[in-house]
Amino acid sequence: MKTIIKTILAVPLASVMLFSCSKIENGFQSDNIRYKSNVIFCKRGMSLTMSDRINADGSTPPYNFEMMNLRDASTGQAAPAEFFTDYEMLVFKDGMVFNAETDTTVELLNKKRETVSRPPMEFNPVSGQLIFNRASANLPLGRYAFDVNFTNTRGAKLFENLATIEIVDPTIEDMFEVTYQAATGSSASEVFTTTTAPRLSCRKVSNEGARVILKIIDKNGNAFNPRAGEIVKRGDRPMFESHVKFNPVVTTDTALICDFEVAPFPLTKLIASNGTDWGYLNYYRIPMAYASIDNLPNNNVNPVFGFRVLMEGTYIVEVRLPSVTRVPR
Known part of the structure; x- marks a missing residue:
């Protein structure tokens, strides 16, 4: 009887030792990150257009998104230079807002504004949002695809053709x-x-x-x-x-x-x-x-x-x- 008991006790002990030697994965990384819609419309020339955030599908934060290989969706050629060119724009300074009662001259208005140089599109690495400003008036009409490299504590993963950008004229x-x-x-x-x-x-x-x-x-x-x-x-x-x-x-x-x-x-x-x-x-x-x-x-x-x-x-x-x-x- 003693021999049988020793054998039974040895089985769970071996399992514990085997489990303790296995590699424990750090965090979770979904295979299904996505935008709400995989077509993102940019109405060129509008003051501000923002896409939805990327849905990380329960992946362990913190995470980082990187846009890669922006290209013409039809030809596969690299996106035109206008996407990456800085354009000058007049914007309100941080904390400044327009007041119709007091901003009664162009000179007073300009005290609240400054000229900045920005590309027409920016990509937020934390949320994955695409942000278009009025300089998007310079973007050529068309459809552009891109990949996203997703990184968190688990590692990095490339999601090809995650979405496309449709550049259209506003109605x-x-x-x-x-x-x-x-x-x-x-x-x-x-x-x-x-x-x-x-x-x-x-x-x-x-x-x-x-x-x-x-x-x-x-x-x-x-x-x-x-x-x-x-x-x-x-x-x-x-x-x-x-x-x-x-x-x-x-x-x-x-x-x-x-x-x-x-x-x-x-x-x-x-x-x-x-x-x-x-x-x-x-x-x-x-x-x-x-x-x-x-x-x-x-x-x-x-x-x-x-x-x-x-x-x-x-x-x-x-x-x-x-x-x-x-x-x-």
Whole structure:
């Protein structure tokens, strides 16, 4: 019986010794790291575009990602030099923000800005995110593949063709957003009646400059004349020039023109000194002498609208009043 007991006890002891001699792997490294989507879109020229993070699929941190072999996805040739070229850009200094109430001249604005040189695309080695800035306007259209070398305590592993970058031109929906649109009629005694809301549209006419040409038009496409007093302010409520004051708004026979300097425009919501949050709103009035509202005679027209232009360039923004006819004088 003693011999049998000794034999039984020897088996687990041998297993422990064998296990203690085996190499213990340090950490975990997944074979399935990935982006949420393996196609990353860059809308060239936008102020800031960021991809999703790489999902490390439970791999042991800390880890490091390195982009490798960026190339044309069709030909396999190395990506063009524009990806790695530094371009000069005006950016806000660290900790500096735009204030429409106090940044009233280009000189004051420039005290908060500096010129930096950066490539149009940067790769974050901690998150694996791709970050594109406005210098991406210089990137050639196309599709580009890349590999990622993943390193953690377990070692390094190369993931080939982890994702592709699609360089595309932004659509007008990427460059322009409507934040508000409404309208009222008002009688001589200031009785207000809700009317059909205006419809805003935008057309980019040039990549140059930073300009909005704002037109308020009637249902037939006829532009009201701000120079002749057909478009006027509404008391102390915000208007076009309230959102950016360092360049005066220029009036023509058909439009209000604003050079906004820095995108997005408006860059921030307008907060009055008394704390009122006006958002991105613009208030105007078309006196009843110059306009006729369908089924609402002898009323001023009071359009209220908000919009943002999200990148530099020259744009025509039209505010169409669907139930209003211009009365020429």
